[in-house]
Amino acid sequence: MKPANSIFSACGTTIFEVMSRLAVEHGAVNLGQGFPEGLEPPALLQAAARAVIEGPNQYPSMMGIPALRQAVADHAKRFYRLDVDPATEVMVTSGATEALADCLFGLIEPGDEVVLIEPLYDSYLPIVRRAGGIPRIVRLAPPHWALPREALAAAFNRRTKLVVLNSPMNPTGKLLDDEELAFIADLLVRHDAYCVCDEVYEHLVFDGRRHRPLMTLPDMRQRCLRIGSAGKTFSLTGWKVGYITACPALLQPVAKAHQFFTFTTPPNLQQAVAEGLASGDEYYQGLAVDLQKRRDRLAEGLSNIGFELLSCAGSYFLVADIRPLGFAGDDVAFCRHITVEAGVAAVPVSSFFENGDVRHYVRFCFAKKDAALDEALARLARYFARR
16 A cells, blocks of 8 residues: 655654553553643633524634634733734634644745754644755753754754744743843844744743743734634633734735634634633733642642752743652653553653653643642652652
């Protein structure tokens, strides 16, 4: 038989699915996959249920229902002082991963170079390659994850079409500061390139910090495509509702890709998310405060067990160095080992690197109920006390 597509055939099953299956098999507390617990706003659940009963339940516009597109525009104005036309500059997608695929397939021509920053979300590379792009990878190094400006500048040239930028960043928890954003903006202008801005954790930022979209910087309005996620903002990851904000010239080709991928998104979920985006400041502030408490709860417990914790300014995730525990294997072996033997699942950070040679860091998700965090810590403490 003729072979299937070589790029996707060469991909393994995503590490998040692998570790979640292993967690189920062994009854482990799952701190691997990044889905939250106990944070879902009841009003949104009720809104979705009401909307599915009241209808309509037929195809909405492929660009999204007007109420949600307006809500995304209002959200951009409210939080970032961005003036966005909901009719021409907002599109709703079936999740942020689809939004990423739409942007990459809509903008990349075969042979275009795409700058990617490691560690990176595992969908970036296969999508870039399947779209015909040539990845140019720049690596952030633990434990501080500083932006390597010289290496980043060297990755740009006349063939660079775009850069994919994730901030707040999964898995590092890094939040790009104003100087780093300005440096990237300068590179985009000098090389006439675009930026696909993966900002799904925009409201999950801690310790008094604030997320700033690259799009808000001078000369960036026409170069950036900003991706948001209702799944992350409202802790409803199974809904798969995302949205792209971009100028019409960039959004139009992206919309053409979208129309042949998913075309549209369930209208009742769109209606609920539209209502959710209008939530008061107490919701957004409360979400960050709650998650910061969970981060600190898990960090204290892991530190007491012997892990060395890296800083986390945003997202759902803590990265921990396993070397102080004296484990003989690498991060992949460690995650499998603690899932099976200690009953706690985590994700190896090497899976976020192309070469996978960063081998002693693991990622824990702290967006779980206190009872789950406490049980995971108790299991880990008992296990490592016996070793």
